[in-house]
Amino acid sequence: MFKKGDTIMYPVYGPGVITEITQESFGEEDKQYFHIDFEHRNLSISIPVETADNFGMRVPLSKKEIRDALSELERSVRITDKLIETLDEELDQRIKSGDIEDAIWVVSTLRAYERKRQKDDKRLGTIHQDYLEKAMNYLHSEILLVLGEKFARPFAIE
Numbered sequence: 001m002f003k004k005g006d007t008i009m010y011p012v013y014g015p016g017v018i019t020e021i022t023q024e025s026f027g028e029e030d031k032q033y034f035h036i037d038f039e040h041r042n043l044s045i046s047i048p049v050e051t052a053d054n055f056g057m058r059v060p061l062s063k064k065e066i067r068d069a070l071s072e073l074e075r076s077v078r079i080t081d082k083l084i085e086t087l088d089e090e091l092d093q094r095i096k097s098g099d100i101e102d103a104i105w106v107v108s109t110l111r112a113y114e115r116k117r118q119k120d121d122k123r124l125g126t127i128h129q130d131y132l133e134k135a136m137n138y139l140h141s142e143i144l145l146v147l148g149e150k151f152a153r154p155f156a157i158e
Contacts, residue, residue: 002034002052007145011056011098012134013038013045014141021049040141040150056098066146069100070139077112087113091131100142106135 002008006018016036023032032049034057047055061069083090087109094102110132114124124132144150 002049002057007060008036009058009060009098009142009145010036010038010045011096012138013041013043014138015040015060015145016045019044022046056096058098060142060145061100063146066100066143069104070143072101072104073108075108077108079109079113079116083109084113088127091128095131095134095138100139103135103138106131107139110135 002018004018004020008016008018010016016038018034019037020035021032022035023030025031033046034049034052035044035046037044047057091106091110094106110124110128113128114132117124123129
């Protein structure tokens, strides 16, 4: 269970800090909420404690876990017609999962797709470029967190 002051990883947004846990009433129902600040994004959110796992909220990985996961970036990805047909849905699900392996899959797959498109003198579309930026920023922010460095700001792919 998370507590006030814990640093967490949250899908798309990256590292955040639980600033408080509150009890809020809605009619007859009481719910606890995590209030999370994402300092590097100037963003705060509140999510129900009972559904935090469903949102993909998790503890940051260790250095060894990061190193092991990043080794997957080197794997070869084969872009098939079937993958292209389902790519947008797959990207959306994986980017929202909060799982580092999914973020790595997004980066590896979109880099392979980008190479395939470059052979036809084409670039990644805006949506795919956006997914790639989100996944790379998510990975980058967790790596910096694990190394004890600050994540200054997201970067854009040109």
